[in-house]
Structure formats: structure tokens, C-alpha cells
Amino acid sequence: MKSRSGPALAIFSFILWGITPLFYRLLPDANPLELLAQRVFWSLPLLLLIRPLIKQRTLWRSVWQDKRSLFYCLLATSIMAVSWCTFTYAITHNQVLAASLGYFINPLFSILLGMIFLHERLSLTQKLAVIFAFAGVGYQLWQYGELPVLALVMGGAFSLYGLARKFINFDIITALTVETLWLFPVAIGLMIWLPANHASALTDADITTKIYYALTAPVTLLPLLFFAAAIKRTTLTIVGLSQYIEPTLQFILAIFLFGEAFDSVKGVSFSLIWIGLLFCMWGLFHGWINQRKKLNHSVKYVQNE
Template identity: 30%
Template sequence: MNQTRLGYLYGLGAYLLWGFFPIYFKLLRPAGPVEILAHRVVWSVAFVALLLAALRNYGFLRALLHRPRTLAGIVVAAALIAVNWGTYIYGVNSDRVVETALGYFINPLVSVLLGVFVLRERLRPAQWAALGVGALAVAVLTVDYGRPPWLALTLAVSFAGYGLVKKRLGLPAAEGLFVESAVLALPALAYLGWLVHRGDSTFGHGSAGHTALLVLAGAATAIPLLLFAGAANRLPLSAVGMLQYLAPILQLGCGVLIFHEPMPPARLAGFALVWLALIVFTVDALRQAGQSRAEARAAGAPRPPVPAEAGGQRTS
């Protein structure tokens, strides 16, 4: 199969799975958000450990022990992804799926802001315009909710920060997820043990299907991440950027169409402003990517032959 086509299949698989996550996490009730998060961490470690064992790929652990700055970065990444996962699970199971979708719509704009303030990147006028429209959208949604959309903002900031740290670390997907989950595994196991001691654990006390779904949280976490890595390695960044909007669109659909969460006119107007900001941002990114490719082709093209008159010498 063509590698580009395979990349699109991997990307679609990843974002389809992420898009239908609200349905999966709803099925994990009556487990609370922190218990679900703890199981997600523990079973992620187990799943990825088995995968790495099958691939005989444990050598990277020895190398990490001699890179303390990388280990510190992994701890920061683990903390950020724990906040993101926990907030998302809480949002889904408190009937705020629409707001969680908003967080992932806003995420690209927050990533741009981090590029300005952390990486000292300079923005093009269209990017500033997109950020301005995005800020207006947050203001409209604040009026609609009667409060700032804290849950959406927490998701956007935590995931954008996680992406920034991961970009600097440069670890492969499976290895990175394993180490990040391993960092969180001890507190997760301690929390699950505390729940068992109190008699509040739902693991093994509900139906067999519920217990199986908790165990499968590890695979549900790792598989879309590995599919995403496969897509990122085969597709241009602009294509991956377009695909990323599929997940929040599906999450929004789950919230409104399946779970019947309200979407009053003011909230819809706020979402429309977010979508306008993303359209401006995406069109500008695609235009810039096209210019970069054209410049790269021009730089790599052979120089045309110099006419005899221009060169000051005739050959005939």
C-alpha cells in the first residue's frame, strides 16, 4: 500500500478512536474519574510493557538513566498528561462532553500562544487575527456559561503544554508513553489500593464487562497514540493538522446528538467563532506550507542554462 494512503488510514483510525472516547468513558461509570484515571495509567504501563517486550526494545531505558534533564522533562510531561486525562474523564462523566470538545478545538490556538511566549516565535498577521477571534469566542462562551469555560481551557492548556514538552524531548510514541505512565504508576497503584482498603473500588465488584473495560483502558490509551505516530511519520504536518479537527467534531456530535447536552444559541455562536478562528488559522498554515514547498523546489531545481549573449561568449 502507498505510504501516504497508509498514513491517512493511521490518522483516521487515531482520530476516530479519540472522537468516540466519550462513549467509552461513559461506560466506565460508576467508577469515579480518579479511579478511571488510575486504571488508565496502570493498564497503559502493562500494555506498552508487553508491546516493548514483544519488540525487544528496552535498551532506551538504560540510556534514559544517564539523561537527568530528559527524565525531568518526562516527569513534567507525565504531570501535564495526568491533568489532561483526569480533566477529560471528569468532563465526560459530569455530562460536559460539549465543553471537552471545545477544549480540543481551542488547543491549536493555545499551542500558537505557547510558541510566542515560550519559543519566542513571531506570528503572521493571519495568526494574530485567529487568536483575536478565539479570544472573542472565549468571552462569548464565558457569558453563555456564566463563568469562564475552565474545563475546556484546562484541557487546551494542559495538552498544548504536553505537546511542547514532548516536542523538546523527542521520544518515540511507545517509549514515551511507557515512561510517562511508569512515572504515574506508583501514585495510581497507591490510590487504587486505598480504594480497595476503604471498600470503594468498583474493579471486580461490578459486571465482568465493566471490569474488562477498565482493563482495556490501557489499550484504548496506547493504540490511538501509536496510530497517530504512524500517521505523523508518513504525512506532511499540514495533513495531520487538518485531521486533528475530526476528534473534537465527533466529540461534539456525541455530546449533542447522543447525550443530548444543551446547545443554546449563545453557545453555538461561541463555537462558530472558534471554528472561524480555526478556519483562518488553517488556511494560513496551508498557504504557508505551500509557499515553503515551492521555495524548496525552487532551491533544489537545476539552474537554467545561461544564454550565450548573457554570458558574454558565443559557442557557435
């Protein structure tokens, strides 16, 4: 079902994701593993409360019977844990620019994964997008002598997560709940192990800090819920174009608010990747225009008949 609210919901979800670094500035030098544990621990009750409100949810009986989807939920949540820990490390350790680069690269990784694992054929614009993305990353390697590891791990892991999600037959909230259930024992283990090894920031933290850690759950889930609602109410093209809002906002925050270094090397690297994304966006937009033309032609043909 498509509606006028769909694009607005998609845009709003990516705006929320884009300004997420503002929240995590309240937790400087946070331990990513502890953040992961707290996010999972507090997300589970929230998801269990939200799930009954979803009308077309997958029944639990069907969930336990679908072993393939259960396995891919385990795979997806393992990949997402890597992506999320890398992301939270970046934005709590003054590397928001790396997070921005990671999510700019993410759509281009997704194109490559679609070609490799789903045997999707690349259009000319997609090929050009991938070439420019590799050129951007390669330029940093050439100039700095090292790869932008954080950005590549974030972009690659999130793309792999999206690929794993394609093989899960559950609705998005049920899938998230199952993924969280898989990680819940890990979260409990971390919540015991970190304090026992004097590696917990929460052991002697004040109540405000503990509340911030607990709030990582709604901060993570809220934009995801708007995103899930948008998916049902608009086209994937609109969602695809809207996703660039998130890294753009993170880029603006990193440069103009957090004062992160942005030298000429990063300028060239980002510019090459942005050119690639322009080709990617043009391909999406052109495909959407052609689809609309075919639909209008079909409607006119039926009316003439």
C-alpha cells in the same frame, strides 16, 4: 519517510479519539482518579510488550543517562494526568460538549505557548485565530458569568503536555513508557487508597465493569500508536489539519446522539472559535503550499543545472 499511508493513519487515529466517548458511556459517573489508576496499571505491561517491536527505539542505557528528558517526562505525565482526568470526568458525566470545546481550543493554546515559551513569531492568520478564540471564550464568560473551566483545563493542559514533549529526546513509545513508569506508583497508591476509603467503584463491581476499566488502557494507547506511525509517514501540516476531526466528532456525538444542551450562547461561542480555527487552518495550508512551491522550484533549478 513520507508515504501514502501517512494521511490515512493520521485521520484514523483522530477518528478513534473522536469516538472515544462512545466507550466511556459504558462507565457513567466513573471516578476519574480510579480510571487514571486503571489506565496506568494496564498500560505499562502493554507498552513494555510493544516497545521491543520498535526498531529505532531509545536504548534504556541512554534513557537513564538523559536526566533532562527524564525530568520532562515527569513534568509531561503530571500535566497529562490532569488533562486526562478532566477529559474522562467530562465524557462520563454528560459533558462531551465541554470536551469538544477543549480540543477545539487546544491548537490555539499551542500557538500562544509557542509564542511565550519558544519565542515563535505569530503570523497574521495565527493572530486572528487567537483573537477569535479569546472572543469565543469571553462571550461565554459575559453571558454565563463563568468561564468554561473544564474546556479550558483540557485544552490548556494538553497544550502544555505538547510543549513539555518538545524537550524529550526519546522516541514516542519509550517516552510513553517512561511517563507511565513515573505514574505507576501513583496508580498503585490510588488502587489501595480508594477501596480503603470506600471510594472505589470496582470493589463491588461485576466482571463486565472491571473489564471496561481495564480496557481503558488499549482504548487510550491504540489511537496513539496510529498517531505515532502517522507522524513518521506524513507532514506535520497534514497532522495539524487532521486533528480537528476529533473535536468535530465529539461535537456531533454530544449534540445528536447524547442530546446535550446547545443554546444560542454556545452557538455564538463555538462559531467564533471555529472562525479562529479556519484562520489557523488557512495558515497551515498556505504554508504547506508555499513549501511545496519552493521544493518544486529547487528541484527544477537542480535539474536545469
